[in-house]
Amino acid sequence: MKIGITCYPTYGGSGAIATELGIALAERGHEIHFISYAQPFRLPHFMERVFFHEVEMVHYPLFEHNNYSLALAAVMHEVALRERLDVLHVHYAIPHATSAWIAKEMLGDRHPVKIVTTLHGTDITLIGQERNFWEITRFSIQKSDGITAVSDYLKRETVDAFRVPADTIEVIPNFVDPGLYSRDRYPCWKTAFLRDGEKLVLHVSNFRPVKRVRDVVRVFARLTKEVPSRLVFIGDGPDRPEAVDEARMLGITDRVVFLGKQDSVAEIMACADLLILPSQNESFGLVALEGMASGVPVIASNAGGLPEVVDDGETGFMAPVGDVEAMADGAIHILRDPETWRRFSAAARRSATERYGVASIIPRYERYYERIVAGAPSEEPALVPAD
Structure with a gap:
């Protein structure tokens, strides 16, 4: 054809x-x-x-x-x-x-x-x-x-x-192409962002208001008090200054990294431990799917098409839009225990591959x-x- x-x-x-x-x-x-x-x-x-x-x-x-x-x-x-x-x-x-x-x-x-x-x-x-x-x-x-x-x-x-x-x-x-989004395909660059024992938390978007980037920083601020972590932002857009300002107000600027637009998102996702996507709305949630294919559990808002992608309690956790506390609780639950993270990671990869490959x-x-x-x-x- x-x-x-x-x-x-x-x-x-x-x-x-x-x-x-x-x-x-x-x-x-x-x-x-x-x-x-x-x-x-x-x-x-x-x-x-x-x-x-x-x-x-x-x-x-x-x-x-x-x-x-x-x-x-x-x-x-x-x-x-x-x-x-x-x-x-x-x-x-x-x-x-x-x-x-x-x-x-x-x-x-x-x-x-x-x-x-x-x-x-x-x-x-x-x-x-x-x-x-x-x-x-x-x-x-x-x-x-x-x-x-x-x-x-x-x-x-x-x-x-x-x-x-x-x-x-x-x-x-x-x-999603499971071969492209595979943790085994790429060398891990965690040492470029993290100190020993820290977790890599990721957010990928175009930084429009609908992505609620301030909520990303707020969820992370609560998470990092319980689990040593660093937040990496990928992408750019009009609300980037909002994320920068929120990190400054919460006193966590040194724990937040902005990488801008990246051609090889899959390579960075292969290092990530958690993806935060607290959007006001998503028609589908492609970033969530790509993260799951990389074995990255997802914390997301229960909005739009996201519930069709993320299985609450299995491949990540979902919460109402703006419920920073519930999202942070879910993030802590996944990252605090290595065995729990492995279970969520395996389920995320399996769901992305079998349902959306x-x-x-x-x-x-x-x-x-x-x-x-x-x-x-x-x-x-x-x-x-x-x-």
Whole structure:
């Protein structure tokens, strides 16, 4: 099968999943064409059956504002026609599904191509529900031949917010490569961060307000009083100063390390003892899954799609959003006793591998593509009329 994939190529869960999906499909014999404004950050320089098509922007005074959506549609049309693509798989409803619909309309009868849209979260829970974007988000979903969501939670959100019939959305969860996220694959760099006997506690995010980074520091501050530890932050974003300020106010600046954005998160996770993810909301929780695949127990908020990933009391502990005390209690319970940590670590690795491993999830995408290309479900899912 020939599949075009469009995603945001920068750091972020949707881009990482889209890229890993393309790589895995290519390894299974499919021809993959990435279409974006830059090469996805997780895409190697060369892979057999993998191609990259850059969307170049037109710089002209008339186009004072970003014209990426139209430029993307033009390249999608060109690639689909020239390469005879079977599927345009876009990640995010807007603007990617909108651009794919324009490309399909341009193709007309010259070449039939199916649009599969994967909903990742922000396009549904935040941007899409803005008044100015609601109609076009709904329209773009409607014009997709197939719709997938990364969690049952996100499916429910889409059905409720956009009045989409539930049976038009297929839940195909995010996935992880157990070979990439393996503690045995990498040398441990704990000595670069820790003193003897200390535990390495990790947080990975884009430091947006929804990630509640102050709560990360507060949970850690209570934990480190009971279990000698250091907190390592990976990533960057607008709320990084908030985390720095919280560490200063709590007097633990010397125990908190900020590494910024890192290409090899798996290598650092292989050293970690615990992952803290107290988010206000997560559509799935890919970071939690990657940590679990690395044998890292997770302390998380009971929000969004996270309960679908983390098994409370088995692969980590969950608590209500903002309940710092409960999260700290869970962290202490896991890290204070080596045997308890080993049990949680083994369960986390096993759950990630068996339920969300590449070998389990990629065939589900293949079967879904086949259904869509064959014409099922219907080419234009009916929507409940808007008010």
